[in-house]
Amino acid sequence: MALGVGLLTLICLSWTPFAMILGVVLPESRAKHIGRAAIRTGFRILLRLLAIFCGCRFDLQEVKEFGRRREPMVVVANHPSLFDAIVLVSCLPNAVCVMKAGLMHNLLLGAGARMARYIVNDSPLPMIRSAIHELRDGACLVIFPEGTRTNTPPVSPCSATAGVIAARAGVPVQALMIEMSSNYLGKQWPMWRPPRLPLTVRVRRGQRFDAIQQPQHFGREIELYFREHLSAAPLNSAQRN
Numbered sequence: 087m088a089l090g091v092g093l094l095t096l097i098c099l100s101w102t103p104f105a106m107i108l109g110v111v112l113p114e115s116r117a118k119h120i121g122r123a124a125i126r127t128g129f130r131i132l133l134r135l136l137a138i139f140c141g142c143r144f145d146l147q148e149v150k151e152f153g154r155r156r157e158p159m160v161v162v163a164n165h166p167s168l169f170d171a172i173v174l175v176s177c178l179p180n181a182v183c184v185m186k187a188g189l190m191h192n193l194l195l196g197a198g199a200r201m202a203r204y205i206v207n208d209s210p211l212p213m214i215r216s217a218i219h220e221l222r223d224g225a226c227l228v229i230f231p232e233g234t235r236t237n238t239p240p241v242s243p244c245s246a247t248a249g250v251i252a253a254r255a256g257v258p259v260q261a262l263m264i265e266m267s268s269n270y271l272g273k274q275w276p277m278w279r280p281p282r283l284p285l286t287v288r289v290r291r292g293q294r295f296d297a298i299q300q301p302q303h304f305g306r307e308i309e310l311y312f313r314e315h316l317s318a319a320p321l322n323s324a325q326r327n
């Protein structure tokens with residue numbers, strides 16, 4: 087897996103100089119679309135390489151099929167691992183992530199995320215405004231309602247933000263369930279500890295919430311939904327293949 091981390095670093099660092107320049111010289115609309123397409127392509131290549139060289143297996147059929155529709159909507163997912171955003175963004179065209187502000191200053195991710203106009207979650211009102219703006223422009227907004235990797239499997243308390251944004255923008259919320267064969271790169275997993283191989287990552291498509299009546303209660307609603315549809319245990323060996 088050291089090879090996998092190396093590949094991620096290489097892909098991100100190769101894109102960073104281009105993102106730094108193109109993010110400034112291109113008009114905003116072109117920059118963000120090219121930036122999002124580059125991230126998607128880069129991460130698709132990364133997943134392919136992880137599957138070939140690092141013993142990873144990705145079962146992403148359901149999310150890929152869903153991504154082909156290219157509808158503006160809010161996508162919410164549980165957040166077991168640092169892998170999650172990479173996996174989702176590789177399958178969803180025109181994806182915009184709501185992310186921790188600190189990551190925007192990260193050497194590997196910052197320039198690419200800024201060019202793609204990813205949205206930071208440090209102040210709620212600007213975040214909601216930017217998110218609605220991107221949805222009206224046709225984006226697929228990716229939010230991890232737990233706000234951080236899962237502390238208490240299968241899911242930690244969720245915020246209502248995704249529901250509030252979707253209701254105000256007049257778009258649905260689609261739930262996705264991420265399951266892994268181990269808690270690799272989860273909250274309690276030391277960075278240096280390798281996973282047991284093969285490492286399987288599966289994303290299932292869950293409920294679509296079309297009209298959210300009480301957006302302020304969406305945090306509790308989505309938490310209960312995930313709790314009901316996710317197992318606290320990692321994917322078992324029967325499900326892995």
Ligand SMILES: CCCCCCCCCCCCCCCC(=O)OC[C@@H](O)COP(=O)(O)O
Nearest residue numbers: 098101124125128171185186195198199234235
């Ligand atoms: C092809 C070149 C790629 C260039 C870089 C592109 C930048 C992509 C940035 C993806 C960042 C997505 C962030 C997802 C949401 C988020 O911010 O989750 C936080 C967690 O995960 C880690 O938080 P924590 O568990 O608290 O450590």
